[in-house]
Amino acid sequence: MATDTPMQLGMIGLGRMGANIVRRLMRDGHRCVVYDLNETAVTELEGEGAIAAGSLRDLVAKLERPRAVWLMLPAAVVQSTLDQLVELLDPNDAVIDGGNSYYRDDITRAAQLAPRRMHYLDCGTSGGVWGLERGYCLMIGGEPEPVARLDSIFRSIAPGAGSAEPTQSRHADGTAPNGYLHCGPCGAGHFVKMVHNGVEYGMMAAIAEGLSIIEHADAGLRKRTADAETAPLREPEAYQYEIDVGEVAEVWRRGSVVGSWLVDLTAEALARSPQLEEFTGRVSDSGEGRWTVLAAVDEGVPAAVITTALTERFESRGQGEFSDRVLSAMRSEFGGHAEKRSGS
Numbered sequence: 001m002a003t004d005t006p007m008q009l010g011m012i013g014l015g016r017m018g019a020n021i022v023r024r025l026m027r028d029g030h031r032c033v034v035y036d037l038n039e040t041a042v043t044e045l046e047g048e049g050a051i052a053a054g055s056l057r058d059l060v061a062k063l064e065r066p067r068a069v070w071l072m073l074p075a076a077v078v079q080s081t082l083d084q085l086v087e088l089l090d091p092n093d094a095v096i097d098g099g100n101s102y103y104r105d106d107i108t109r110a111a112q113l114a115p116r117r118m119h120y121l122d123c124g125t126s127g128g129v130w131g132l133e134r135g136y137c138l139m140i141g142g143e144p145e146p147v148a149r150l151d152s153i154f155r156s157i158a159p160g161a162g163s164a165e166p167t168q169s170r171h172a173d174g175t176a177p178n179g180y181l182h183c184g185p186c187g188a189g190h191f192v193k194m195v196h197n198g199v200e201y202g203m204m205a206a207i208a209e210g211l212s213i214i215e216h217a218d219a220g221l222r223k224r225t226a227d228a229e230t231a232p233l234r235e236p237e238a239y240q241y242e243i244d245v246g247e248v249a250e251v252w253r254r255g256s257v258v259g260s261w262l263v264d265l266t267a268e269a270l271a272r273s274p275q276l277e278e279f280t281g282r283v284s285d286s287g288e289g290r291w292t293v294l295a296a297v298d299e300g301v302p303a304a305v306i307t308t309a310l311t312e313r314f315e316s317r318g319q320g321e322f323s324d325r326v327l328s329a330m331r332s333e334f335g336g337h338a339e340k341r342s343g344s
Contacts, residue, residue: 124193135159198292
């Protein structure tokens with residue numbers, strides 16, 4: 001159903017999420033002006049009803065005052081884009097950073113805009129490539145007035161109350177049941193999204209490790225080398241199970257306490273490719289997990305699961321290779337242990 005309070009928004013950055021946010025807004029009756037260095041992305045959305053802009057200046061010129069401009073960009077280019085943008089905007093205009101910027105940068109950027117009487121909002125955005133249909137969970141930081149002014153935009157982007165069962169014991173008012181929340185002053189939105197992504201690291205690692213243990217439940221059926229360098233499997237009869245991990249992921253989706261969207265996505269991936277041969281296991285991190293761990297250290301809060309999940313991602317990229325070589329060298333030095341070939 002179309003919104004009863006249509007607004008205009010400028011979107012800078014038409015990648016996987018930015019383009020679909022525009023589509024979701026237009027579907028709800030909002031008007032969008034779009035810009036990206038990739039002209040093809042701009043042209044595609046123009047064909048779907050958006051107003052194309054050929055530059056930042058052109059985008060600003062096509063927006064009505066007070067303007068609202070959403071940046072959906074990699075964290076590394078937000079500042080340079082913002083520096084150009086503020087020279088084109090007027091007092092009372094609002095800039096929303098919907099990417100994964102570091103919350104401390106938000107505090108600095110809000111202070112940069114304040115003397116110009118412009119508003120800076122940080123909006124942690126979760127939903128990935130599925131957000132067009134599912135909606136995006138929004139965690140917002142900034143001054144109350146511009147957040148309230150843009151409520152119709154946030155409401156259209158968010159999933160809405162029907163996307164989850166109501167919390168039975170909840171009686172408070174607010175927007176959280178609709179999938180968006182004003183978390184506090186500038187930086188608060190990205191702070192909450194930062195921790196959200198740290199939690200995501202831990203949940204993903206737990207699911208992956210659990211399924212890997214099940215995948216290797218047939219260890220007792222496999223021939224093992226008997227030598228001084230290999231720990232023996234003491235009770236091979238206890239590990240005689242050849243279990244289909246894809247089917248396990250599928251059954252966990254239904255009625256299980258670990259059932260979740262992450263398990264849903266895992267089941268889908270395993271259904272398409274039971275051995276996941278197209279993946280090498282190199283897991284990237286875009287910064288939020290690191291920042292979450294740093295915040296936990298600053299606050300003195302134990303965060304062992306998130307910290308371990310982060311370091312496992314480093315290990316997946318071979319960043320622990322030199323440590324492994326040092327370990328192997330020490331074993332060779334003190335015990336004369338010869339390295340075994342990988343996989344043996």
